[in-house]
Amino acid sequence: MDELFVTTVVASWKQVFNRLDERFALLDQEQLQKQVAPNKNRLVYLLGHLTAVHDRMLPLLGIGERLHPELDEAYISNPDRTIADPLSAADLKKAWNEVNTAITSAVEGFLVDDWLKKHNAVSDEEFSKNPTRNRLAVFLSRTNHASFHTGQMALAK
């Protein structure tokens, strides 16, 4: 029963990820320059942003070192169109896949107890007060964050 609970949570992540992945796969370098709406983020910014945010999940969930810290300045610390894109579209898509493959394969090995361990941005003291600040909470929050930006991408034609 526990296993099925975990499988269902990971299936939800994969569904969100696959939808984004299909969308990104269809876009070439030029199409990625489109904005989701007038004066809003470019698609490539959202691809970079999601890759960087997911890359940060590796240390946060205690499943590995970061693979692409070079994306943070352009896609997390600064708004769109203020810093040059650090990677080509092809390399950014490669990074996106690399990061998500690392996360998916790590969490597929998680047992229920692993999900309920504290994540690495919360202190032992905080966690003992609030045990919902666990890895599952981070994972669900990032799945919803990806859906948030998927909704924006759907507006770009």
Next chain:
Amino acid sequence: MDELFVTTVVASWKQVFNRLDERFALLDQEQLQKQVAPNKNRLVYLLGHLTAVHDRMLPLLGIGERLHPELDEAYISNPDRTIADPLSAADLKKAWNEVNTAITSAVEGFLVDDWLKKHNAVSDEEFSKNPTRNRLAVFLSRTNHASFHTGQMALAK
């Protein structure tokens, strides 16, 4: 341990719901007429759409009869601006709260086994082949659906 897993899942739903709720609460009848981007859905359409989709969760999760089936025609079956809004902004906000309160209080009483029961849009046969088609899957999917539209709402100024 099981209980904590379930609490974390419901906390994620509440977080998404509260963020939307704060956003909708600030908008009056006129502001709700704004579109998220040029020629895209109005905010009131998204509010109606999310209310109708969540209302459908009541029978789907086996936790109650529908409260607002009158919203489907305007906000699910048809695109925005083809059918007159069936409720005033105030009444729609009331419906939104009513529906989400019903869902939250029902799922807060779910035990792990309740989450893993089949939802009501899948046959016994299908479910025996694929037990991830359970209530938890519906709940996570609707949480992500709400995040999808929250991302679009964030674009409207």
